Amino acid sequence: MKRLFVGTVCAGLALALAACGSSSNASGSGSGEIQIGAWSPLSGPIAPSGTQVTAGAKAAFAEVNDAGGINGRKINYTVMDNAYDAQQTIQVARKLIGSTKVVAIVAADGTAATAASFPYVLQQSKVPILFTYGGAASWYTPPQAGLFGTQTLYEKQAASLATWAVTSGSKNIVVVHDDPQAFVNVANQVVSTAQATDPSVHASLVPVKLNTTDYSPIVAQVKSKSPDAVVLILPVPEAAAYLKQAKLQGVTAQAYGYAPDADPGLLKLAGDAAEGFRTLSLTKLPSDTADPAVAGYVAALKKYAPDQTPSFYSIYSYAAAKAFIQILKGIKGDITPQSISQAVQSATAIDTGLLPPLSFSADKHLGTDQVIRLSVTGGAFTAQGAFTSPTGS
Amino acid sequence: MREFVLSTLSGIASGSVYGLIGLGLVIVYRATDVVNFALASMATTAMLVATTAVGWGWGVLGGLAVAVVVCAAGGVAVREVLIRPLGGGQLFTALVVTMGVALILDDVQLKVWGGQPRTFPALVEGQIHIAGAAIQWQQVLTVAVTAVAMTAVGYLFTRTPLGSAMRATAESHETAQLLGVNPHRIARLAWALGLGLAALGAGLAAPINGVSIGGFQGALFFAFTGIFLGGLTSMAGAVVGGLVVGVLSNWAAAYVSASFRDTVVFAVAVAVLLVRPQGLFGRQTFERV
Numbered sequence: 180m181k182r183l184f185v186g187t188v189c190a191g192l193a194l195a196l197a198a199c200g201s202s203s204n205a206s207g208s209g210s211g212e213i214q215i216g217a218w219s220p221l222s223g224p225i226a227p228s229g230t231q232v233t234a235g236a237k238a239a240f241a242e243v244n245d246a247g248g249i250n251g252r253k254i255n256y257t258v259m260d261n262a263y264d265a266q267q268t269i270q271v272a273r274k275l276i277g278s279t280k281v282v283a284i285v286a287a288d289g290t291a292a293t294a295a296s297f298p299y300v301l302q303q304s305k306v307p308i309l310f311t312y313g314g315a316a317s318w319y320t321p322p323q324a325g326l327f328g329t330q331t332l333y334e335k336q337a338a339s340l341a342t343w344a345v346t347s348g349s350k351n352i353v354v355v356h357d358d359p360q361a362f363v364n365v366a367n368q369v370v371s372t373a374q375a376t377d378p379s380v381h382a383s384l385v386p387v388k389l390n391t392t393d394y395s396p397i398v399a400q401v402k403s404k405s406p407d408a409v410v411l412i413l414p415v416p417e418a419a420a421y422l423k424q425a426k427l428q429g430v431t432a433q434a435y436g437y438a439p440d441a442d443p444g445l446l447k448l449a450g451d452a453a454e455g456f457r458t459l460s461l462t463k464l465p466s467d468t469a470d471p472a473v474a475g476y477v478a479a480l481k482k483y484a485p486d487q488t489p490s491f492y493s494i495y496s497y498a499a500a501k502a503f504i505q506i507l508k509g510i511k512g513d514i515t516p517q518s519i520s521q522a523v524q525s526a527t528a529i530d531t532g533l534l535p536p537l538s539f540s541a542d543k544h545l546g547t548d549q550v551i552r553l554s555v556t557g558g559a560f561t562a563q564g565a566f567t568s569p570t571g572s
Numbered sequence: 573m574r575e576f577v578l579s580t581l582s583g584i585a586s587g588s589v590y591g592l593i594g595l596g597l598v599i600v601y602r603a604t605d606v607v608n609f610a611l612a613s614m615a616t617t618a619m620l621v622a623t624t625a626v627g628w629g630w631g632v633l634g635g636l637a638v639a640v641v642v643c644a645a646g647g648v649a650v651r652e653v654l655i656r657p658l659g660g661g662q663l664f665t666a667l668v669v670t671m672g673v674a675l676i677l678d679d680v681q682l683k684v685w686g687g688q689p690r691t692f693p694a695l696v697e698g699q700i701h702i703a704g705a706a707i708q709w710q711q712v713l714t715v716a717v718t719a720v721a722m723t724a725v726g727y728l729f730t731r732t733p734l735g736s737a738m739r740a741t742a743e744s745h746e747t748a749q750l751l752g753v754n755p756h757r758i759a760r761l762a763w764a765l766g767l768g769l770a771a772l773g774a775g776l777a778a779p780i781n782g783v784s785i786g787g788f789q790g791a792l793f794f795a796f797t798g799i800f801l802g803g804l805t806s807m808a809g810a811v812v813g814g815l816v817v818g819v820l821s822n823w824a825a826a827y828v829s830a831s832f833r834d835t836v837v838f839a840v841a842v843a844v845l846l847v848r849p850q851g852l853f854g855r856q857t858f859e860r861v
Contacts, residue, residue: 222682224678224785224786226682227686227687228687235719261676312700358830386830387831388830388831388832391833392780392781392791393825394789395579395582396575396578396579396582396823397825398793399574399705400575400825400826415689416689416782427708428705428706429580429706443688444689446690447688448691448782477754498685
């Protein structure tokens with residue numbers, strides 16, 4: 180009986196000590212590392228962009244760690260491969276939250292994969308998901324607890340393109356888009372914004388089967404409509420195929436494309452057919468090293484990810500990580516999922532120098548809707564001014 | 573009229589690529605009963621090697637030759653190392669193995685060459701105008717090369733002892749072996765020839781579509797449609813089927829809707845198969861019961 184009593188007391192003490200130990204090791208409080216995580220497609224067909232997104236964010240966190248961290252605490256950023264698969268993303272999320280005990284998911288990559296994690300990460304575990312590379316309108320309307328973004332949505336990009344085309348004098352706009360609903364929604368936004376901006380503008384849609392390689396019949400259709408502007412809501416290979424075929428068939432209407440088309444791959448595939456192509460960027464140009472913020476990004480990438488060349492992917496994630504670092508620095512007290520969410524929600528003036536100025540609130544979980552207009556000049560993307568909103572201001 | 577001419581001629585050019593790839597599939601299938609789902613990935617790998625060769629200054633023809641040799645050699649390697657040990661009759665297993673090869677090759681391509689698309693120079697530059705439609709000389713060359721390739725393969729199979737041996741092996745491995753034909757040698761030759769033709773098709777399409785991971789999957793998909801339409805066991809059917817698919821696809825995009833392109837193509841294929849289950853050029857086989 181006495182042995183049983185002593186054994187029970189010892190077991191209880193051991194349990195209590197273990198609980199104390201685990202709470203003191205939790206990344207939210209104490210002097211340990213701040214654990215944050217992300218998932219990214221590091222294998223599979225999306226890996227080319229995933230590795231760049233990961234590299235940019237890692238460079239930013241390595242840079243701040245070398246500078247002393249956040250109030251003396253280093254950031255431990257764990258990125259795991261989700262192969263752009265929803266089920267794998269959930270497994271990764273379980274590991275990051277259950278084992279690594281991250282306090283936030285920062286600069287994860289992929290819209291559909293990230294959305295699959297919401298029930299477990301946001302609703303069950305109450306861990307915030309911040310500044311994902313990707314996003315959808317439904318994520319932020321209505322705002323969801325713990326979910327914040329810094330990437331101008333495709334719909335706002337479409338609106339910016341429509342405004343640009345109309346204010347450039349276009350009266351007959353054709354929107355060439357792939358047939359999945361995600362592309363259709365964006366294409367419809369071009370039409371509605373164009374007509375709202377100028378009711379005399381005629382805008383029409385030309386749907387294309389996803390992964391089409393022969394654009395000759397599409398260009399023939401476009402040509403028959405005699406447009407003065409063509410907006411492409413297409414991935415890079417198809418946008419390049421359109422531009423080459425349009426040049427071949429003598430379609431001279433000004434071509435526009437949304438931000439995913441601001442990619443060196445488009446310049447490579449389309450060659451001189453891309454000359455004059457107008458598109459958008461979510462960040463400052465990675466090639467604009469005269470800008471101090473861009474120069475800082477390039478230097479960080481060179482130091483911490485020397486195998487990476489500057490790109491739109493890594494500059495975005497670097498900037499998103501910088502935004503997160505600014506928010507972390509402003510947190511007084513324990514760094515927990517709750518304090519991070521509160522801090523983001525209260526952030527009204529985050530300036531990374533690379534992204535548009537970011538502002539959040541309880542009702543506004545998407546920090547910006549601005550873009551930079553680009554044009555292909557001499558075989559390279561060149562900025563046409565500063566960040567602008569969809570209305571052009 | 574211009575739209576019709578453009579859609580038709582461009583469809584014939586695209587269909588030629590599908591036909592070459594389909595021809596490669598049929599040659600491999602007839603000799604070894606294996607449906608090679610890795611064909612597009614293997615052709616892509618070969619083309620990536622070719623872009624590297626062009627970068628080294630080997631020229632377009634040199635790059636194309638490299639692609640054909642690499643793909644043919646790769647085909648033989650896959651057959652000898654992965655397919656042959658399975659033994660006979662393992663059709664489903666062999667199919668799954670080729671799917672695995674495709675996935676592995678996609679990852680290898682990513683690791684070695686990165687994910688950015690690459691360009692491959694055209695053999696001939698410039699364009700020709702027909703009825704107001706501009707067609708690239710590269711597309712014309714593609715059609716011409718396909719015609720030559722089909723003629724050469726037809727001659728090989730019908731006029732040479734090697735071709736006779738290959739046809740005999742396709743009819744019955746056991747009987748051919750009894751007649752002194754080495755089925756493994758024939759299989760190696762078939763894989764080399766089939767994959768070489770696929771690389772040729774990819775090399776002709778690459779100047780227009782670029783070279784990227786997964787970039788030829790669409791062509792493989794249409795090639796399969798073409799060989800089912802033309803007849804799974806018919807080499808002429810594979811090429812004609814590919815041409816029909818290419819033209820139908822463009823006509824559907826031009827005159828119905830680009831988003832119903834695949835629907836129209838498959839509807840026609842199904843309609844043909846309902847009337848002729850063996851395809852346009854396939855042979856109907858009968859079993860004694």
